[in-house]
Amino acid sequence: MFRSFIFATAVLLAVRAWAVEPQIINIRTLPGQMRYDVTDFLVAPGAEVRLVFENLDDMPHNLVLFQAGTDVAAVAAKNLEKPELAVKRDWLPDDPRILAHTRAVGPKAREEVAFKAPLQDGRYPFVCTFPGHAQSMRGQMQVARQGPGLTGLKFAVYLGDWKALPDFAALTPHREGAVADNLVQLKFDDYKNQFGVVFTGKVTAAKEGDYTFLLAADDGARLFVGGKKVTDHNGNHNVREMREDRVHLKAGEHDFRLEYFQTTGAAELFVAWFGEDFTTTPLSKWVPENFKDLGPKIRKTPPATMPLVVGTEPVIYRGFMANAGGRPIAVGYPGGFNLAWSVDQLNLALLWRGAFFDAGRHWTDRGEGSPPPLGYDWVRTSGEAAPPFAILPTAEAPWPRSERKAADMEIRADGYQWKGYALDEKRFPTFRYEWGGVKVTDRFDVQGEATAGGKLVRTLKLAGPIPANAWLRVGVGTIQPAEGGFLVDGGAFGPHESKYLVTVEGGRIAGSNLLVPARAEIKITYAWPGGHAGHAH
Amino acid sequence: MKSLRLLSPLLLATALVHAADLLESDYYKITTFPTPKETALEVGSIELLPGGKLALGTRRGEIWIVSHAEGNPANVAYKLFANGQHEVLGLAWKDGALYETNRYEVAKLTDTDGDGRADLFDTVCDKWGLTGDYHEYAFGSRFDKNGDLWITLCLTFSSHSNAEFRGWALRVKPDGTLVPTCSGVRSPGGIGFDADGEAYFTDNQGPWRGACTLQHLVPGTFQGSPPSLRWYDLASNMGPRPIAPNDRSYMVAERARIKELVPPAVYMVFGKIGNSSTFICCDLSQGKFGPFPKQIFIGDQSHSNIARVFLEEVNGVKQGVVFPFLQGFKSGLIGGRMDDGSGQLFVGGSDRGWGAKGGQPYCFERVDWTGRVPFEIHEMRAKLDGFELTFTQPVDPATAGKPDSYKAREFTYLYRQEYGGPEIDEVIPKITKVTVAPDNKSVRLTFDKLTKGHIHELHVDGLRSATGLPILHPVAYYTLNEIPK
Structure with a gap:
């Protein structure tokens, strides 16, 4: 047949959808096509999402986002059963599974909707609930799956005035202990200057594949996974310098070792990872606020060929x-x-x-x-x-x-x-x-x-x-x-x-x-x- | 089916069928035809040809000749007559030739070598403009009693008139002369004639249209959608340019200001009757299509259904009532044509672009009356202080005489530039008196209040026929442009 609506399953390839700032999703109606230009977008669990909906068509449309698993065709059909009531609601279904929605947006008009993405990963369908539109005006918001965190995380604090990472193995720790929440963090005691920390623990790959680690540090840091050096981010630098390195891991537990040192001034450490089937997942307590390179993946509808x-x-x-x-x-x-x-x-x-x-x-x-x-x-x-x-x-x-x-x-x-x-x-x-x-x-x-x-x-x-x-x-x-x-x-x-x-x-x-x-x-x-x-x- | 038709309605009505068991399909049967595998038969127009054949014009620009569509759908046969035309939304047969209305022109198609395919495409008239916007549809009628063909041209983007005569109804004389006929068209979906040969078109909800409408094309008038007003310089026969309507006003108020403004004859109430009105078919079968001779049947592309309209003229203005009639078509209906000889109604369409009920991307179907008379409101006429209803079967005087059997509501739409609009200014009238005629075939309702310009919605759920049947479609929407003097 000649209909070309593609709702294929998206493969989350190296998705990096996690961010602190609101994720801005721009969706427009395609004029005269009864379609949205974006039919698939990805957000992080719990993300603040700002949806900007622009109606370029010459008739009104809306965008209604539902809980994962909602049969939006059935919702739209039900909406038509009592049209005299639906028309009073501007065709917004009376349905408790609505997560977020625009109002009826007139031709050439726009509306912004802010909402918090669910924590549960999954596919959340959205649809235009004007009569007849749901057949083609559909899409899905994917809430990305978070990866696993670290386990058995321990720290060892060293004191010293270094210009670069020392050979910690040759030094004696000032203090050692377990990190209860398994998140890399620097607020041990009240050391602000001239110290170093070595974190050791386990990172678990659910399956064999490529994994990418993100590392930002002020001052310097070095990351080892499975005994191999993944990232050498040595020297005294700003936390804005984000390093990104990929490593191939076999399924199972791998040693995680992160070395860090601080001279004076600001002290921050950020580490995170993402895989082929999960989104960027922080492994540190602190995350940089200006970390914007985490745009959502969106899918545009392809044209048909005849x-x-x-x-x-x-x-x-x-x-x-x-x-x-x-x-x-x-x-x-x-x-x-x-x-x-x-x-x-x-x-x-x-x-x-x-x-x-x-x-x-x-x-x-x-x-x-x-x-x-x-x-x-x-x-x-x-x-x-x-x-x-x-x-x-x-x-x-x-x-x-x-x-x-x-x-x-x-x-x-x-x-x-x-x-x-x-x-x-x-x-x-x-x-x-x-x-x-x-x-x-x-x-x-x-x-x-x-x-x-x-x-x-x-x-x-x-x-x-x-x-x-x-x-x-x-x-x-x-x-x-x-x-x-x-x-x-x-x-x-x-x-x-x-x-x-x-x-x-x-x-x-x-x-x-x-x-x-x-x-x-x-x-x-x-x-x-x-x-x-x-x-x- | 034939044997059913021989049974008298009375016999059927007394067959003690349980009321709740009766469905639309007991009265009107929809037959779905298989369609040619090599194409998507997105029917946009249908015409009858001599010898019991049909011609179908499609949105993909093809014209198919159909044989044996009157009987078993398995026997239907298709032959491609022409292709490569630009959306064939009008077909008319005259004197051995097929005339098509496509976006570019009205053309006469002839098969000169008799191989079943058109080989001569004579342009009759193309004196209108196009900018290349997809919305610039052209719908063509059949020939009227004067031998003229009527065309309605959709606005550019369905909201602007960026080329000559976008948003106009035009007539094409047999010699190809163009006669500008009405301004004020927005986004037409169909064009046709009533039993007297008066022309109408259906317009779609949008700017200046609170809902889809059935519009009476009175030559020289303004049909309400103002972008078209810019072309009066090209239409000296139309007289001076009408003044433009005020935004966020009422049709009643603007009719008082603009003498050329013709109100919609019927509002095809949005969401209830349909969302996208299309073909206009007047039943001239003299009873072969059931108990509604001379009434008008209107398709809907979004709801994939057909509505029924009864029109009357009050104080010189056409107005009337729309009832639900038949639903369950496989795709959005666009083209429709009744075979007046057999009373068979052929319809077809597609869901492309705007979506439709039915589940199929396109369809070609036929409606046959089963011979059984549904219990329906036959006609609804406006009176000085209420309405008169007639019925297709005698009513039960007890339920028909009870005011509780009726529920009325009045509302209107704003006349505004903004797209569509809600039902506003609701009035709940009291039905103060109900009089059943001695022959039990009509009922006179007296309202405490009629509102000029409002749509008068009437529910008759409590009413029963003499044999105990409820009304098959117990709702009516009467557009009261004028209250009879």
Whole structure:
């Protein structure tokens, strides 16, 4: 099916979601898609969370966070059973399992909600409880699992005036003892200056894997796990210098040894660790207040893909498309040629080769946006909102434009009428329009493969009295004669160079325009420089 | 089914069926069709073709020709007639050709070589603007009695009019001429005609719409949503530009200020009738679809249901009542068309973008009347001091004559720029008198107070038919734009 809602289980890879400051979670509604832009975020147990909810959609939405395990679909369905009551609550369910919620937030409005994350790890679903919205407007807050703390923690205090960590093994402790709460801490007795401490205990890895230790110290510190030095953070420095080192541990208990020294001034020591399945867990009593590098992991919803594949017949797709003019008709031809013909410009707007178009954005959710085509070597042939034909006093005169005055949008030039298109027995389209009393048909045929020197052959036929001094504009940009025709550089847009080769009998370079006199039949060929894929780059 | 239809309603009503056992499905049966495997049949429009065939236009821009949809759903057959169109939300058949309304244009589609696929796409009219916003839908009607086709154009972002005639209802003459017809459209969901050929569209809750509405398209009028007012310079036939409505006002108050303003004929009360009104189907089957000839059936994309509307004209203004009718469709309904010959109602839709009940992403379904007459309020008419109800079956005069069998409530919505709105200014009227007609087929209710502009909600849970049945849908919402003089 074509629905693309992904609620996959998140794997907590090296998550570091613990923080003292409130965690700010920004969630927005995606306009026209009935989705949140963030469907998965992670917080630390008990964290102060500030949820900033911004509704970019054109209808009201809310965000209601529930206890882990709540069937939000059932809650939303129940809400609809007594709509007259639900509407009085602005569709907020009457349900004791609500942990936090926004009010009904109107279009283009925002609201902030502050709450304390639960201590219990797990997945806490959130949903929009407006009728019908819960089907797609869902997500989850994950409360991270805390890792285990230290066990059997002991301390040994040494006295001395050092500039760096001494060899504690060669010294005699001033005082030794057990740390009752198993948290690394410095407030032993009332020593403030010229002392050192060695902590020893056990750290337990639940399973074999990589574990990361964080260490900050003022002054110096050194960490050993399993007898191996993990972090050497020696010297006299500021506590803001956070060290982060990874170690591979087998499942089971490992020796933990942390050495520390203090000369004078501030004295702080922070140690923490995180693993593949638990979040940053402090192993010290003190934690730095300015420790901000602990942002939540968020998951954005990926777009769906529905590429339209061209077989033996051309594929026609009428839909909004970037750089393709107003009311584009995209055609994917056999041979890897693709074009977009703008019904507002009544002209070829865009050429590209390779894959045709991905309808995924238009055919999921509300179909928002003007996506670019697929493929490569895009070429913009008409460049701006302008009519295909014009009567000019001289060939060098400026080409007329056709735009709305109020907004920079294309509009059909005066005197033109779009008449539609016909498909031949091979389903190749011929576009039809009228310019004054002139009936114009415009069609494209393919010669060879777009990626192997092939050409697109365009035939315009004009029936009726053709005015004097009438020209067709074939290309816009920097134009020079090349290969028996013209090389047009339409000007780069995005990553595309927009260079193409044109042949047309009677073609004439007039400033930045490639013109050809209007006549009963005009044949134009289009190809990419070098012919083969990639040469245009 | 055929044999059931031969049974007289009276016979069925006296069959001593226990009241609580009777469901919507005893009266109207929903049949779900299998759909072509190679596509998502997101039905946006439905038209009848000669020879018992149907045409379906889809949100993915395809047009499918359907055969054998009248019988066993296993026999249904589909053939792709056209594709690559931009959201086909209108289909109309005339003189051997199929006309589509897509976002870009109204076009006439012809199969010139007889291979079953359209090969000629003649543009009839495309004289309106687009900016590329997804909300810029175009809904097209069938041909009206003059041979014109009606179009409603959604606003840009459903809130702005950033290109020509966004937020307008337009008519396209047979020669392709565009006739600007009504301003004030917001976000339409369907367009259709009543039994007299008057045109209506459904609009969706949003800015300046407290709830979804059924709107009477009187040429030359303003339908209430102001962003469209900027295009009067392009519509000389419409006369001067109306003044804009005041924000946070009332429809009644603004009607007194703005002479071109037409109030909603019916509010499709939000959350109770539906949340997203769509197709408009008038029952012209002369009884083949049951006891509601000439009444209007309206789809809902969010609730995946159909509501029933009875309209009357009071003091020159259309107004009327909406009742729940049938729910349980597989996806959000968008397109609907009744075969007036057989009385079969074909519907379809999708849940895409706004969500819907039903559990399926899209559907194509049929509704058949089983031949059994449900006990329902048939019509509800406004009177000087109350309402008159008629019923599909004779009432039990004892329960029907008891004021306690009725409960009424009056409310309205603010007329405001902000999205939607709560039910406000509640009035609880007293029903001071109940008179049952001698033939037991109608009841006259006298209220101590009617409120002009309010929706009058009436519950009739206590009422019983002569055979002891409760009303199948015992609630009605009457939009009282005008109190009869």
